Each structure stands twice: as C-alpha cells, then as structure tokens.
Amino acid sequence: MYNHFALYHSIEELETVFERPFPSISQSCHVSPSQKILTISDNKEQQASYMRWGLIPYWARHEGVGDKMAYARAETIELKRSFKFLLPENRCIIPASCFYKWRQTKNGTKQPYKVELHHKEVMAFAGLWDTWKNLELNQTIYSCTIITTRTKGLPFHRAPVLLKEGNRQAWLDSSITNQPQLMRLLLPAERNSFTIQNINHQNSKESGLLSTI
Numbered sequence: 200m201y202n203h204f205a206l207y208h209s210i211e212e213l214e215t216v217f218e219r220p221f222p223s224i225s226q227s228c229h230v231s232p233s234q235k236i237l238t239i240s241d242n243k244e245q246q247a248s249y250m251r252w253g254l255i256p257y258w259a260r261h262e263g264v265g266d267k268m269a270y271a272r273a274e275t276i277e278l279k280r281s282f283k284f285l286l287p288e289n290r291c292i293i294p295a296s297c298f299y300k301w302r303q304t305k306n307g308t309k310q311p312y313k314v315e316l317h318h319k320e321v322m323a324f325a326g327l328w329d330t331w332k333n334l335e336l337n338q339t340i341y342s343c344t345i346i347t348t349r350t351k352g353l354p355f356h357r358a359p360v361l362l363k364e365g366n367r368q369a370w371l372d373s374s375i376t377n378q379p380q381l382m383r384l385l386l387p388a389e390r391n392s393f394t395i396q397n398i399n400h401q402n403s404k405e406s407g408l409l410s411t412i
Contacts, residue, residue: 206227206237208296276346
C-alpha cells in the first residue's frame with residue numbers, strides 16, 4: 200500500500216472546498232502510480248482535470264520514466280533537473296481523502312496504516328506537473344508528481360505535503376514565482392493533524408480494498 204492514496208469525497212464536497220467545478224469522478228479506495236488522478240491548476244475558473252500520476256519530464260525519451268517519479272522530495276526539488284523548472288509555474292494540487300503507509304514492526308513484518316485528517320476533511324497534496332509529447336502517436340500527456348516532506352512525531356519518516364487552507368491559493372497562483380516564498384508553503388506534516396489507523400492486511404488482499412480495524 201506504499202505509494203497509494205484514496206479519494207472518496209463527493210464531487211459536491213470537492214467543489215465546496217476548492218471553489219471550482221469538478222468533472223465526473225470515480226471514487227476510489229486504491230489510487231496507484233501511473234493511473235490518472237484529479238488535479239487542480241492555477242486557473243481558479245478552470246475545471247479540475249485528470250493527469251497521469253508519475254511525472255514525465257518534457258525532455259524524457261520515453262513514457263516509462265514517469266513510473267519512478269510519483270513523488271518528489273521537497274528538500275531537493277530546487278536542485279533536480281526534473282523539478283526545478285516546474286516550481287515557478289507548473290504547480291498543482293491533488294485532492295485526496297487519505298493516504299497509506301507501511302511501518303516495520305518489531306517482529307520484522309510490515310504493518311500498513313491509513314492516514315486521514317482528524318475530521319476527515321479533504322486533503323490537498325502539493326504537486327508539480329509537466330507535459331510530454333509522444334511524437335510517434337502525436338499525443339500530449341499531462342503528468343504530475345506529489346511533493347513529500349519529513350514528518351514530525353509520526354510513525355513514518357515522510358508524507359505528502361498537505362497544503363494548509365490559507366496556503367492553497369498562493370500555491371496555485373502562477374504570478375508567484377519566488378522560490379523561497381514557495382518553499383515556505385511546503386510545511387512538514389505534524390502528528391496532531393492526523394488520525395492513523397491500522398489496516399487489516401489480509402482483508403485488504405482478499406477484497407482489493409483497504410479496510411480499517
């Protein structure tokens with residue numbers, strides 16, 4: 200369940216939170232890299248749209264590069280070729296209901312966790328996006344990556360950057376290009392923001408869904 204999240208809030212809830220229209224969505228308890236996911240761009244009037252999860256840089260030779268770029272570390276996005284040119288202009292938000300993490304237990308097994316906000320509010324992951332052209336098929340692919348950061352007091356070391364409500368519009372505002380200002384929006388996730396639940400691993404395998412116990 201590492202590298203997965205879920206989106207099960209309704210369209211009405213998403214439109215209320217983000218103040219823009221949303222397309223028809225398929226609620227999912229199991230969203231994986233390479234799937235198309237909902238994203239919100241900088242244009243406030245623009246409807247949310249789908250992008251491939253796993254960023255394909257415009258200069259990539261093949262689409263498969265995106266399979267290794269589902270996440271971008273906040274600490275290095277200003278340095279890495281794939282991300283540093285996207286930070287000033289190509290920012291997005293990925294709505295989510297929860298995300299899943301693994302933790303090594305004392306007996307050596309791995310325990311999966313479901314992480315939600317305390318009151319089950321919609322999460323707003325910080326992301327970056329790019330376009331890539333498949334010249335053979337004359338096809339343009341929009342793709343994105345989720346930014347992660349270190350955590351504080353959580354049973355895992357990294358988590359997606361959750362943009363606070365007051366920082367979301369600034370993150371989407373393409374007129375803001377000052378990188379130090381943007382980096383200050385990428386705050387570490389803190390323990391008191393979340394509800395963390397163990398996942399029944401066997402049940403999740405049998406049903407294809409992630410059930411809390």
